[in-house]
Amino acid sequence: MESSNPATGESLERYDEHTEAEVNEALDAAAEAFPAWAERPIQDRCRVLSRAAELLSERADEYGRLMTREMGKPVAAARAEAEKCAWVCDYYAERAPDHLSDEVIGTEPDARTLVSHEPLGPVLAVMPWNFPFWQAFRFIAPALAAGNVALLKHASNVPGCALAIEEVLRDAGVPEGAFRTLLIGSDRVDGLISDDRVRAVTITGSEGAGRAVGERAGGEVKPSVLELGGSDPFVVLDDAPVEATAGKAADARIKNNGQSCIAAKRFVVHTDVYDSFVDAFRRELEALTVGDPIDEDVDVGPQAREDLMEDLHDQVERSVEAGATLALGGEPLDREGPYYPPTLLTDVPTDAAAATEETFGPVAAVFEVDDGGEALALANDTDFGLGASVWTGDPERGERFAREFEAGCCFVNEPVKSDPRLPFGGVKNSGYGRELSRDGIREFVNRKTIWVQHGFHEEEEKELGAGDPDDDGSVV
Template sequence: MFQNVNPATGQKLDEIAEMDDAAVESALARADAMWRQWRISTLEDRTALLSHIGDAFEGNKHRLAEIATREMGKTLKSAVAEVEKCVAAFRHYAEHGPEFLESFEVQVAKGRAIGRWLPIGPVLAVMPWNFPYWQVVRFLAPAIMAGNVGLLKHASITQGVGAAIEDMVLKGGAPEGLFQNLPVKSGKVADIIADRRVAAVTLTGSEGAGQKVAEAAGRALKKVVLELGGSDPFIVMPSADIDEAAKQAVTARIQNTGQSCICGKRMIVHADIYDAFAEKFVAGMKAVKADDPMHDETDMGPLSSFEQRDTVLDQIERAKQAGATLLCGGAKLDKPGAYMSAGVLTDVPPESDIAKEEIFGPVAMLFKVPDIDAAIALANDIPYGLGSSVWTKDAAEQERFERDIAAGMTAVNQMLASTPEAPFGGVKLSGHGRELGPWGMHEFMNLKSVLLND
């Protein structure tokens, strides 16, 4: 049984029953049977279905957003925006999916070879709570377009979202079994991965979860894509627009109450403009309003749970014990719910454990560096490599950052964000493989070589 709590109020939500072994078996049988049909469906059928599912999401976006807000605390306005982003993804793959699946031809020593993209079967997605719609849809839309079918193991605290996604897929006209939400707990994931009917697995989540899923996939010799944590650098150089950089740094750090893998977490600022940036950034963080996520004027809601808030507060204390200074915020708020104020840490020893961790909450670490070499070295001196944001108007500096920051993504003079068109993923302990664009679709397809001698 799943028993969740609204993190904004502390009140219990409806209980959701866990799927038993017999129900899991039935779901896997349906997925296998449906794949055998869907794999030979026409591109026209696939694109039409994606468009209709997008319409279902759009027509129900406010109801869907309210479910996410109740379950994990993000502001209602940001939840609506997340659903709208899902609509864009469905429509992107409906429009461009056929071209992503086009065969190609190469000349070989004798004759020619044709490369064909073919589906591989049911794909299991193990997904987190922080962007509970978007992180599912960025797997699901390309999976449907590819001719695969989807199975979802959603986070324990967002079971209502998982059920709602399945409902929207069915409302869009999908045949039964094309996408199924499996309300199971983590202990059953390895057995599902091992089942011969599951072709591959994708996970977005923590490093620990990634290790367990990768181990299970490895034992079964199945393809796995992992998008894990990150502690993204947000680097500001003297030529940057300081006002805009400071403004975007605040947005990056507090979006989704700081619970985003790719929001800037370590603000690395050149010494020449450090004081000016720090003043603006701290002022912006102090002005952040943490309140009821249902209200339009709220900047950020509670953290996803009381446990998550306590984890962040503990990280702040450990940073202070290591020698860091808390410039503002970073405290529990005196109201019901898992609220805390936005905080800024400075003087964090770069060699300390906390400097290399991901703080999954609205707390930034602020570092001063003397030059670009030091900025890049500090940016890379962590085990993660997901995203990065760099602020400079100097073309040579931009080239250095693009080439030398060890990350899967770098945004220049803007806050990093995912988009359906561009590849998404990381290096080092941030995982491997890519989502979105044609690359995310191709991760779970068989690129078959057809050799012809004509």
């Protein structure tokens, strides 16, 4: 397993994949560590998360540079990612006891009925390369807080990040076996899901990978959470402030070099502001600096791998062949590394690749519509349903519009984002289940119903009679 810098092609380090014996040892260690970790008071588990948050903040520059070297995100964004991981650890350190407290439900006058939330055991996480720390920690923090133990199968191009995550958790006090990184290929995931020691699985990844994991987990009757791809609409209504909205549009499309499931990808614009928006949007994209992401002034780095850039370029070419207009970019840059420039497609046919497929890179597809109804129909005309945003001068109008989106995360006058305080996840082919907030920590617990009947002993005494002592004088 090799780590390389996509910006330069430089080989960073080689890692030996874990053998079957090593994976088996990790599974045994997780199963052995689970009972003691689950039985520790939740306040103790939360103190470990608090320490992890401190370490992540202290090492934000170190880990940020590691992310940049391995997958090419701009270094400022990488440092911010490490800080966001600290935030999610702090969030659950503070809120997990409340999120997992017993839920008392009134039923009968003489009964106490409640739902308790108890951990399941070892949970397998299959994570992608594009947010190599954040997407792991938004699973790890609630899983460990709830008393589960975790196994991470990370993407093969970010092994350094995977081992750094293990390092920071170990240094924070997570006990041996309660968290382990597995350096293995994707072909070994099925066997892990089928293993009796693994009690649940979560994946963030492509639709194809999610279908495979969901199918295997379903066959094993194990709970799963799937956070898959997206083709998020960015709807610009006729009363939106054009210049400000265009600036937000550029940020929403280019975040993480365009390699984000929740990046805005389809820009659906009312005809009254279409021309002015396209002009402003193009100016914003043209102003972005493309270059080596270790440079603090760079806005857009390389794509994470050469094959990913080639796939993206193929989507652009097919869209142009289908009738789209190439208004900006559209050709790989003639330089070392898989650099693709900010690219703008206008007049995009609704059956073109940029309209029907997820474009995982800095490519924006713009569509013109005549009214709000047409905008909503086009926004929802996708197999995906992860995020969506609408932009308007009237927030109340925006909220009414957002309620009609077929997506899991809907925003008004704000780019789609994940936030520890809010549930995160999608519908349709974007997956199922939720991460973050209270909903996320309750995905991998046994929501156990408990009924405690009061007055039973007294009723038994009445029925049997208090005056019928046995031979030693006690009441039978």
